[in-house]
Amino acid sequence: MSTARLQLPARIVEGDVFKLRLLVQHPMDSGFLRDLDGVLIKRNVIRHLQCILNDKEVFRVEPTTGTSANPLFEFYLRATKSGELYFRWVDDKGYIGELRQKLVIEPTNQSKAAKP
């Protein structure tokens, strides 16, 4: 099984560039290590992970065996529109992991004032 956790700032205002921290629980077996019986553990790493916001890919990473177990990715996004962040990743075993997170972006004070 593979689960993930996403960390977002508490308050995101339109126009901000905000930081996302995604921690995916995955063994990322490199295929070079052996278990206690000396049997080679088969390679099982995440092939690609993508972040989709409002049907548009906004971030993509293709890790290899050089990525640590339980990979942590930190990246930035520019806040434009509220929506749903959708993370999807596929590993060597064909397992598809998913994470959905609602993204709420507050309008700026100026745009608030402009609205009656």
Added chain:
Amino acid sequence: MFFSLSRRDWLLRCLKTSAGAWGLSVGVSRAQDMSVLGRVQDMSDARLRNFDEMIAPYVVRQPVKQGGITLSLPMLADNGHLVPLSLKVDSPMTEESHVTHVYLISQRNPVPLMAMFVLGPWNGRAELSMRVRLSGTQMVVALARMSDGTFRYETQEVVVTEAACIDNG
């Protein structure tokens, strides 16, 4: 004395020596198969790639220049299984000028590429951070492809006391 050997003797001798050599080679390969530790040693002592070899799979005749990237890694990593790495590319990240790809390349790992990122103007800031595995003391290269097709890179040396790719490591 050699000339005194009959044709039959000579052929027999040839056969024996070749059989001996074959036996020896089989023995050696068996021994190699048996020594897991030896193979692990090979892996962590793998030949260091040179810079051109490291970037060759990603750069095809485009200009490559050093600088414009801040790569931060610990100078000394106690555990090669988990080395925090963060980088920042100096780019306005606008529609006209942004970073499209970031490659993290290792000099010594059995798989040179550690991760590849795809970015765009919607990211707002070309800043990334992750954790990598390093198989021994080596140089790490961060290679960024800009939207105009040029490449930038930055390197850093890391001393790794306990390499990844080793059992119970």
